[in-house]
Amino acid sequence: MSSVALEVKDLSVAYGKVEALHGANLKVGAGQIVSVIGPNGAGKTTMLSAIIGQLGSKGSVVFQGKSLNGTKVERRVAGGLSLVPEKRELFSTMTVEDNLLMGAYARHNRGERDHRQTMEEVFQRFPRLKERRQQLAGTLSGGERAMLVLGRALMGKPQVLLLDEPSLGLAPLIVKDIFHIISDLRESGVAVLLVEQNARAALQISDYGYVLETGAVVLEGPSRNLADDPRVAETYLGGAKRPH
Numbered sequence: 001m002s003s004v005a006l007e008v009k010d011l012s013v014a015y016g017k018v019e020a021l022h023g024a025n026l027k028v029g030a031g032q033i034v035s036v037i038g039p040n041g042a043g044k045t046t047m048l049s050a051i052i053g054q055l056g057s058k059g060s061v062v063f064q065g066k067s068l069n070g071t072k073v074e075r076r077v078a079g080g081l082s083l084v085p086e087k088r089e090l091f092s093t094m095t096v097e098d099n100l101l102m103g104a105y106a107r108h109n110r111g112e113r114d115h116r117q118t119m120e121e122v123f124q125r126f127p128r129l130k131e132r133r134q135q136l137a138g139t140l141s142g143g144e145r146a147m148l149v150l151g152r153a154l155m156g157k158p159q160v161l162l163l164d165e166p167s168l169g170l171a172p173l174i175v176k177d178i179f180h181i182i183s184d185l186r187e188s189g190v191a192v193l194l195v196e197q198n199a200r201a202a203l204q205i206s207d208y209g210y211v212l213e214t215g216a217v218v219l220e221g222p223s224r225n226l227a228d229d230p231r232v233a234e235t236y237l238g239g240a241k242r243p244h
């Protein structure tokens, strides 16, 4: 790994007295896609919320070499860290185009005036959004909403994108599209921390992976090795892999 974009060190999160994440360690290299797989309730969303600063935590999150301890969410986002939550919240009475522009709002306030250019780049990645640029976000299909939240995050030009189950509830063809788009982000140098229930697809497009169970990292390795690991195959890929 040439340079580390994001590092999570000994991160623990508790809800009241109940600890949901126990000393997790994880690294995302610049331009890398790293996946986190694990069952419901494992602490995946909790971990992302702590990384973006929505939840208090113990341990540390280091972004581009600097500790984020004590840094507010807005500062983290302005610095180039962005979370796309599982819940695909949009401005439903606004058009696709205006939703995208909202994603560039903070950059615009800082004097960056390249939002039109950035929007064209997003439209190149998501031709479906371009076709529907004038449509109200509230009338989009589930797959189109998933694309719009991703496109809106990209309008902020993040260096590291945290994605919480981008394929949840979508039909297989759209899932394929979404994973293609995420995979293509590698070329633009955006690093991705991808949380997914769809372990097979996540391991296919990622460089490295972690398995999180009951709040702890129980297994990690290059994604290819993880996909071949009998424990992963059995639990997350629907049965043992046949020898070849």
Ligand SMILES: Nc1ncnc2c1ncn2[C@@H]1O[C@H](COP(=O)(O)OP(=O)(O)OP(=O)(O)O)[C@@H](O)[C@H]1O
Pocket (backbone or CB within 6 Å): 015, 020, 038, 039, 040, 041, 042, 043, 044, 045, 046, 047, 197
């Ligand atoms: N606000 C909260 N208050 C108390 N407990 C919570 C809260 N949010 C999450 N938890 C608990 O923390 C644990 C981890 O939840 P989390 O949402 O991080 O899991 P997850 O891995 O994202 O699961 P899923 O795959 O279902 O999204 C669960 O036991 C959950 O009930």
Ligand SMILES: [Mg+2]
Pocket (backbone or CB within 6 Å): 044, 045, 046, 086, 164
């Ligand atoms: Mg979750």
